[in-house]
Amino acid sequence: xxxxxxxxxxxxxxxxxxxxxxxxxxxxxxxxxxxxxxxxxxxxxxxxxxxxxxxxxxxxxxxxxxxxxxxxxxxxxxxxxxxxxxxxxxxxxxxxxxxxxxxxxxxxxxxxxxxxxxxxxxxxxxxxxxxxxxxxxxxxxxxxxxxxxxxxxxxxxxxxxxxxxxxxxxxxxxxxxxxxxxxxxxxxxxxxxxxxxxxxxxxxxxxxxxxxxxxxxxxxxxxxxxxxxxxxxxxxxxxxxxxxxxxxxxxxxxxxxxxxxxxxxxxxxxxxxxxxxxxxxxxxxxxxxxxxxxxxxxxxxxxxxxxxxxxxx
Numbered sequence: 001x002x003x004x005x006x007x008x009x010x011x012x013x014x015x016x017x018x019x020x021x022x023x024x025x026x027x028x029x030x031x032x033x034x035x036x037x038x039x040x041x042x043x044x045x046x047x048x049x050x051x052x053x054x055x056x057x058x059x060x061x062x063x064x065x066x067x068x069x070x071x072x073x074x075x076x077x078x079x080x081x082x083x084x085x086x087x088x089x090x091x092x093x094x095x096x097x098x099x100x101x102x103x104x105x106x107x108x109x110x111x112x113x114x115x116x117x118x119x120x121x122x123x124x125x126x127x128x129x130x131x132x133x134x135x136x137x138x139x140x141x142x143x144x145x146x147x148x149x150x151x152x153x154x155x156x157x158x159x160x161x162x163x164x165x166x167x168x169x170x171x172x173x174x175x176x177x178x179x180x181x182x183x184x185x186x187x188x189x190x191x192x193x194x195x196x197x198x199x200x201x202x203x204x205x206x207x208x209x210x211x212x213x214x215x216x217x218x219x220x221x222x223x224x225x226x227x228x229x230x231x232x233x234x235x236x237x238x239x240x241x242x243x244x245x246x247x248x249x250x251x252x253x254x255x256x257x258x259x260x261x262x263x264x265x266x267x268x269x270x271x272x273x274x275x276x277x278x279x280x281x282x283x284x285x286x287x288x289x290x291x292x293x294x295x296x297x298x299x300x301x302x303x304x305x306x307x308x309x310x311x312x313x
Contacts, residue, residue, distance in 0.1 A: 012144035016216050018256050019151040023209035024229065025236030025248025026158060030202035032237055034195045035178040036089065040097030041206045041233045042225040043081075043104040044074040048207025049214035049225070050108060050125065056136040056215070057123050058115060063136055063215065067154070070211035071204045077104075078203020082196035089181075101230060109222040130221025134214050151212055155249075158205055162245045174198055206233075228270075235277045241289025250288055 024041060031038040048070035055066035085096050114122040123133045137147060165171045176184040177194050185191050214220040232255065233248075240251030258273060280287060 012148040013216070014256065016144070016148050016151050016212070018252055019148075019155045020209050020213045020216070021232070021236065021252035021255065022155055022249045023158060023205055023212070024233040025240065025252050026162070026245060027202045027206035027209065028230070028233035029237035029242065029245060029248045030162070030198050030205070032234070032242060033174055033178045034198050035181050036195065037094045037234060038097040038199070038202070039094050039227070039230045039234065040099075040101030041202065042227070042229040043097075043101035044078060044203040044206030045210035045213070045229060046104055046108055046220070046222065046225040047077055048074045048210030049220040050131055050210075051207070052211030053131045053134045053214050053220065054124075057131070057134055063140075063150075066136075066215075067208060067211050070207045074207020074210075075200050075204035078206075079196065079200040081203070082199040086192050086196060098227060098230065101225075101227070105222045105225060128222060130219055130224075131214070132219040134218045134220070137215055138218075147216065154208060154212065158208070159245050159249070166245075170194075232273075235273065238277060238285075238287055239280055241287030241293065243286060243291045243294050244289050247287050247289045 024045060027041045027044065028038060031041070051073040052063075052066035052070040055061040055069050056063060061069075081097070081100055085093055085100075088096050108125070109128045111125045112127045114124045114126060117123045117133070121133070125131050136142075142150075166175070173184070173189050174194050174197075176187070177189060177191050181191055210220070210225065213224075236248045236251030236255060238251070239247075239254055240249065241247030255273060258276075259269060284290065
């Protein structure tokens, strides 16, 4: 993962970074729910970042319009990608998503489209130098705390939407596909359609993360959305837990905490993170918030409620 995405500060910026990383974790988590691993969610991050920046910088649109455009572009590209890769499973699918992401990164690295800005300088994609002068927040006098609230709303809406869908028939079907693809197919579920739909949602969320990042950092370059961003996104989902969409939020918070704790030996951060992921895969493959943990938490809450009722009875 590019160092630019790991820069944190003790103020609102660190919480914004956590939200952006959480959205990336959610994006990877959604694909994992269908029994597949995507190592290419960073492609949608890059597409969303560039699409949103085009709207606010070159077409002078609002941030709302930029986010909607980014989400739509990411979802559309994910839908196309899912159709291209629909016959692949397991390791071939994971490697194919990685290849697609690298193609996207190389394409954006080669894209140059510069136009004059009213203030006299040029703006727009500039090849390997990326997309700079994304100053919508400054031009509209949006302070970090307000932008943090904006990011928090985006994350909340994403999590609530996933939780609501998970309780529907479609959500249960997606979970069934993730547990046993062949059994779900025997039961009449359209496995490929459900996988494509889930990947489309995941692409939209990944693009939303990219759009939010670009406007916070005021620039984005292809080096930011490299392969390590995709690997970390999968790591957040696996560390935090696969049983609930809150898992990636916990996983990304864990990674940011690790970053803060290892500032004195930053060169070892990737080794530590990779080692922790390996340990979790061996001893707790479903992550911290697995089904057993959720059941224990629910039982604890129920006991507390029963105890409170008995006190006032």
